[in-house]
Amino acid sequence: MLELRRLRLLRELNIRGTIAEVADALSYSPSSVSQQLSQLESETGVELLRRTGRTLKLTPQAQILVAHTEELLDSMERAEADLAATMSTVSGTVRLAVFQTAMLALMPPVLRELREEYPALRVEMSQQEPADALNETSSRTFDLVVAEQYSGHSAPHYGNLDRRVLTHDPIRLALPARGAEGNAGFDRVRNLEHAKSLPWVAEPEGAASRHWALQACRLAGFEPDLRYETADLQAHVQLVASGNAVAMLPELVLRDHRDSLRTVDLPGAPKRTIFTAMRHSSLQSPAIRAVRKSLHAQPEMSDASNLAILATPADFDTVEYVTK
Incomplete structure (x- = not known):
């Protein structure tokens, strides 16, 4: 079973480019990030990172995992939003x-x-x-x-x-x-x-x-x-x-x-x-x-051309552009 935490580190490396930047963004130490990525390679049984000079490149297999990680994170975020929507208090x-x-x-x-x-x-x-x-x-x-x-x-x-x-x-x-x-x-x-x-x-x-x-x-x-x-x-x-x-x-x-x-x-x-x-x-x-x-x-959101954005309180997904 792949661990989402490690998959996210791989995704972050794909976005940021270096172990140091991943560590800084997620408040890890660089050595911890490297260890977690090595463990992910062991879990998958395939090469995920390839060193080119001083930089690490993601292999095609790693890119497949990154794409699935994006889907997993999106799904989790939607699940959290749906759960929060059932609550009576916005928190x-x-x-x-x-x-x-x-x-x-x-x-x-x-x-x-x-x-x-x-x-x-x-x-x-x-x-x-x-x-x-x-x-x-x-x-x-x-x-x-x-x-x-x-x-x-x-x-x-x-x-x-x-x-x-x-x-x-x-x-x-x-x-x-x-x-x-x-x-x-x-x-x-x-x-x-x-x-x-x-x-x-x-x-x-x-x-x-x-x-x-x-x-x-x-x-x-x-x-x-x-x-x-x-x-x-x-x-x-x-x-x-x-x-x-x-x-x-x-x-x-x-x-x-x-x-x-x-x-x-x-x-x-x-x-x-x-x-x-x-x-x-x-x-x-x-x-x-x-x-x-x-x-x-906010009232300040009407510009000099009187282009206002009106959001319906009940459903903010409905946005109407009105020229007054």
């Missing part, structure tokens, strides 16, 4: 991955609402980059993710994840408020092209927002002077408000800083898409459904 733990803006702008009212309505429900939240969060949700580290993507720069797709649009968040050019001392160069900006000689702040190399902002500037005919980089959008706000930089910022970041910033519309009225994703096998989980439903029901 358990939901592991949630979010990016920074969502943690600051969206989650506080959601967490408050969930605490009041479902006192037996525990939500554990971790700030993650969207691409990493989607991968980890697919891999079962998280149960639900709030992620973002920019036009022309799609977030990764995973076949076992159900994605639903949460909102479309307008992006604008952010500048310091008018009239502040030393801000004459910023006050003259009326469109994106006027900002070509000003210092810019952006997220670090590799971030979707940085790639998108660079392309927008290049399409406008200039290369931005990227002097500052940080993943912290609140730092972006402070650098702009203090007259040290300009930035392209989404509405969810801008809305609480109207007194210290002014904005200029960008060509084409661009928006980023914010969405939630969870595994298909957990769609019937009352706990995960409760968190997702609360997110989609």
